[in-house]
Amino acid sequence: MKVVIIGGGSAGTTCAFELRKENKEIDITIIEKTNQTEYSPCALPYVIGGEISDFEKIKIYTEKDYKENNINLILNEEVKEIDEKNKKIRLKDRELTYDKLVIATGSKPYIPKIEGLTEYLILKTVEDAKKIEKLENKSIIIIGAGMIGLELGNALLNKNNKVIIFENQNSILPNMLDKDMASELEKLLENIEIKKEEIKQININKLITKEQEYYFDHIIIACGTGLENLNNKALYCGDCNYITEEITKATIKSHLGTSAVRQGKNVANKILNKDTESIPNLNNSITKISDYIVGSVGINTNTAINNNIKTISAKYKGTITAPYYSDEPLIVKLIFNELEEIIGGQIIGKTEVAGRLNLLSLAITKKMNIKDLKTIDTCYNPASAPIFDPITVCAEIVEKKVNALKRNYNANK
């Protein structure tokens, strides 16, 4: 069997290595349009900021690894045409035949329509990152305060640049956080300048809003990714694919590393006619900006409202350890539906964030309710964890709110 995989990123490469692990005979070819073997694109901002010393470190496989695993790797080539009828793909000066075609071409950055926006940088590939890495002592404007915008903003501040980030949704990390959590984070990220002004136009090196004019040397667009067409008869995986979000059952763009890798494995299993595991997709995301880690699992309040899901939630500002050991904050927000089942969680803190979010992810999948979360038997030691975990305290607050609303309802009746 001949498998051709278009796209050598996380999804495509995982698919190739998974196939090889299970079957030594299959003829596997990856076609990648850049000159890069698989690396971790999510790590690019941290190389730019110097937290990771160089781009070589974020490589997952070298060309030698592909060779040793008998995977044909074609770099620097783009697919010109897919001939589904004859199961052929055409490259610049040759053709390849296939039995199974996998498309893992990733996403394309979304470029907003702004009058006068002609020259800009984006962060998508190692080449893009290398251009941004060179910026020092410059005035830089980043459009978009999502994960990449904020990660990049912080990275560029490390290099003595003056950075202003513009966000038009009135709140940072709008796809991840509720507004109240976003403003908590904004207070903690005091060194990053964020403007929520509407951009009117760009005039050479000047960005003009309704309120003010801002001069810049470079402008970086970080407004998320645009939509792709999935018209070919092929197996799709990674960022070019759509997935079903578990809670709302909405079709959303897959844009996260874990999801890409899992889809790559699933496609390999499909090709091998093995059972594929259905993995609930909670659109979990996490990032580290400056000293703070922030993440979310499940859906936020806005998404719930847009899907007609009634919510009851609470936010609680606890501490990472016992407060007398260290008063580093750990801010938790829990969101429940009408059945009092958890549907979303958001956490901010310097450490101890990912583990708690994973716990909430499991709780969402298992449809745990307020009482389940309120009564988790948590660990305690003053230097490691507070006596009441912020999650259990937060669940307790939600329970009080639910009871208060029930009492009010009964009183009104």
Added chain:
Amino acid sequence: MNFPNNLRYNKDYSWVKIEDDIATIGLIEYSAKKVEEFVFIMLPSVNQQLKENDVYVTLEAVKWSGHLTTPVEGEILEVNEELFNEPSKINEDPYDNWIIKVRIEKQLNLMDTEEAKKYYESK
């Protein structure tokens, strides 16, 4: 201690802003900044009639809770429902985040700025 001149105060940690026969009521800064952040608020209902010594709100932090008695008698006209989801706004800015508005039937031993300062400083 910040007790703005345009407000009146009772001895149970509430401020009152009187405009004609309407009283806007909240928690004084002295208390709001002293305790940890509020995590829960039990608000009263609109139309409820408040008499002397009636509690109009219950505020809870994780290790503390308090009931505030009303500084005026009268009918509750409005409740700041926003606080139900973000009670900690009271800690952030207690004079901006009012709790209820009441149609005044009787004022209950209110103090001015100087009297309030003296009273709370001696506590």
